[in-house]
Amino acid sequence: MVKTPLTVNGAAMLRAELHRLKTVERPSVIAAIAEARSHGDLSENAEYDAAKERQGFVEGRIAEVDSKLSTAEIIDPTLLDAEGRCVFGATVDLEDLSSGGRVLYQIVGEDEADLKAGKISISSPIARALIGKYVGDVAEVQAPGGVREYEIIDIRYI
Structure with a gap:
């Protein structure tokens, strides 16, 4: 498993997000389906169709988030000992x-x-170019406008 x-x-x-989907969104969709059913004929009931479509989206997102959390490797940056890398x-x-401009990025999932x-x-291309580098190193990033070079000024684990 990856x-x-x-x-x-x-x-x-x-x-x-998972908690909100299960405790707010799912009950809301169930109530909307029940309300639409009470209007009678389901074959021409646009409210029912919309509620069922929304239910499919909510259930799909619950499954997706559940899967992501079950395969997650949770990393606390404050506990890293990367020796400045x-x-x-x-x-x-x-x-x-x-350009001489400065930017600050955190590399995340x-x-x-x-x-x-x-x-x-x-x-992302910039994160892949930065991984493994140290302060003072230059990272070359292939951007749509050509190669861009960034010098690493500081690395923090916060």
Whole structure:
């Protein structure tokens, strides 16, 4: 079985979503189906069809989140001893060598990636280029506009 890396925060987000789906969404959909059934003929009942479609989505998402949590390898970045290397969970301060701009990214699992929040997926090109590097190293990233170079300014495990 393939383990999927998740940070502690990412696992907590998935657990919260699963709880919401099971305790709020599922009962809401069941009530909507019951309400639509009370209207009579189901063959031309758009409310019933929409509620059944929503139920399929909710049940599918519950199964998906359950599966992700069961195969998750939860990693706490604060407990890492990576000896200064860039690894999963690390927060990396980078300088773009062409523009001089600085960015701060945390390398996280695919489900918790959010570029606006500075969280990049472990499978993204920039994260793959950073893994294994140390402070002072330059990572070359193949971007749509060509190769971009980033110097690693700092690596933290927070």
